Amino acid sequence: xxxxxxxxxxxxxxxxxxxxxxxxxxxxxxxxxxxxxxxxxxxxxxxxxxxxxxxxxxxxxxxxxxxxxxxxxxxxxxxxxxxxxxxxxxxxxxxxxxxxxxxxxxxxxxxxxxxxxxxxxxxxxxxxxxxxxxxxxxxxxxxxxxxxxxxxxxxxxxxxxxxxxxxxxxxxxxxxxxxxxxxxxxxxxxxxxxxxxxxxxxxxxxxx
Numbered sequence: 001x002x003x004x005x006x007x008x009x010x011x012x013x014x015x016x017x018x019x020x021x022x023x024x025x026x027x028x029x030x031x032x033x034x035x036x037x038x039x040x041x042x043x044x045x046x047x048x049x050x051x052x053x054x055x056x057x058x059x060x061x062x063x064x065x066x067x068x069x070x071x072x073x074x075x076x077x078x079x080x081x082x083x084x085x086x087x088x089x090x091x092x093x094x095x096x097x098x099x100x101x102x103x104x105x106x107x108x109x110x111x112x113x114x115x116x117x118x119x120x121x122x123x124x125x126x127x128x129x130x131x132x133x134x135x136x137x138x139x140x141x142x143x144x145x146x147x148x149x150x151x152x153x154x155x156x157x158x159x160x161x162x163x164x165x166x167x168x169x170x171x172x173x174x175x176x177x178x179x180x181x182x183x184x185x186x187x188x189x190x191x192x193x194x195x196x197x198x199x200x201x202x203x204x205x206x207x208x
Contacts (some may be wrong), residue, residue: 004039025136050164061092063205064154067138068096068123069131074156075181076123082197107137112142118207121200122155124163125182143167152207154200158182173201 033066078094086092095113100106120142128134145151155168157177163169172195175181183191 014042026181061086061090062207063093063095063113064119064121064139064200064204065113065117065142065180066094066096066121066123067128067134067142069125071127072123072125072158078193079123079156079197082190082193083185083200086201091201110137111141114145116139117151118202119141119152119154119200120146122153122168123158124155124161124168125158125180126161128158129163129166131160152203154201154203156181156196 061072066076066079080087080094083092083094087094094119097106097110099113100109121143122128122139142151143153146153152167154173154174156174157163159178159180159182160179163177175192179192181192184192
C-alpha cells in the first residue's frame, strides 16, 4: 500500500489549510506536488509559511524526528514556525513526513529518519494515539530506539487524551500536561509553545 493511500485512509474528508492564510490544499496533493517537502540532500531547507530559506551548507544540527497526527497539523505548523530560526541556522534538523519527496520510498525514508534521530518529538493527542499508522510505523520504532540507542523522548500534550494508558506515560513531558495546548487561549498557548521549543533546543544542545 502506498504512503499516499495510507494518508487518504486516515484523513478521508480532512482538508488541510496552510499556515498564515496561504492557499488551501489536501495533504495528499501537497505530497504529489512536493509543495511542503524539503530536500534532505545538499542544502537543507526550512519552510515557514509560504517562504523557504536555505540552511548554510555544511550545517549539521541534531536530528529530531517529529511524530504527529495529520489532524493536528495546525499545531505542528506553529511549532515548526517557532523553531524556524534554529532550523535556518542548522542548529537542529527537524524531520517529519512532510520531508518525503515525490518518488521516494516512504518506508525507507521513515526508517532512515528514525535511525538517525537523536530526539523523538511526540505531539500527543487523541488522534495521535488512535492512529494505527503512527503506532505501527513511528511510535513503536522510536521507542525501540530509545531503548537501544538512547534516543531522547520529548513529548507534548496537544489535547486531552488517554496517554496514561500508553508507554508514553513513563517519560517526563515537556510541559504541564494537565493543561493540554488546545485548552489554552492563543496568547497563552503560544507562550507555552515558545517555552517548549526553548526546552527542545536545550535538550538537542545537551545531547550532542
